[in-house]
Amino acid sequence: MNEYLRNDEDIENTINEYADLLYRTSFLILRNRADVEDIVQETFYKYMTTEMAFDSDNHKRAWLLKVSQNKCKDLLRSHKIRAYVPYEEVEESLISKTDVEKNDIEELLKIEELDYKYKSVIMLYYYEEYSIEEVANILDLSVVAVKKRLQRAREKVKKSYETLHRGGENYGI
Secondary structure: OOOOOOOHHHHHHHHHHHHHHHHHHHHHHHOOHHHHHHHHHHHHHHHHHOOOOOOOHHHHHHHHHHHHHHHHHHHHHOOOOOOOOOHHHHHHHHHHHOOOOHHHHHHHHHHHOOOHHHHHHHHHHHHOOOOHHHHHHHHOOOHHHHHHHHHHHHHHHHHHHHHHHHHHHHOOO
């Protein structure tokens, strides 16, 4: 008996379409390739074994992101995350998954330093281009909470950016 509730073609198409998206968003939160691969695999397994009809591709995408974000949160809560990841591993992983320029990597690394609650709203709103209402739905937050987190995240990124550039000016860079 097949334990999967979806046909092979649907599963294969879904993996091909959403694997990179789930990998990128999870990597920026977890910063560990092995953990991210586990999260992506667990997300697709849940998709394969869940009896749920999706209204549209956007509904499916939002559901997959919500599942992966919840799994990332669960893993972070379990304290199984290693605290330090070398820059080279982050850079190599991002480059191997997408065509990302060096400046983009540096920007992503600034975001990577944010707490999960800020990273998640930044990733979904700016990088995945969800509306504030959609982000609130995916993360089970109020619209007001999403707006506040976006505001605080922007302030933190701005402060980091200003510190970086102020430091560069002091050294004649």
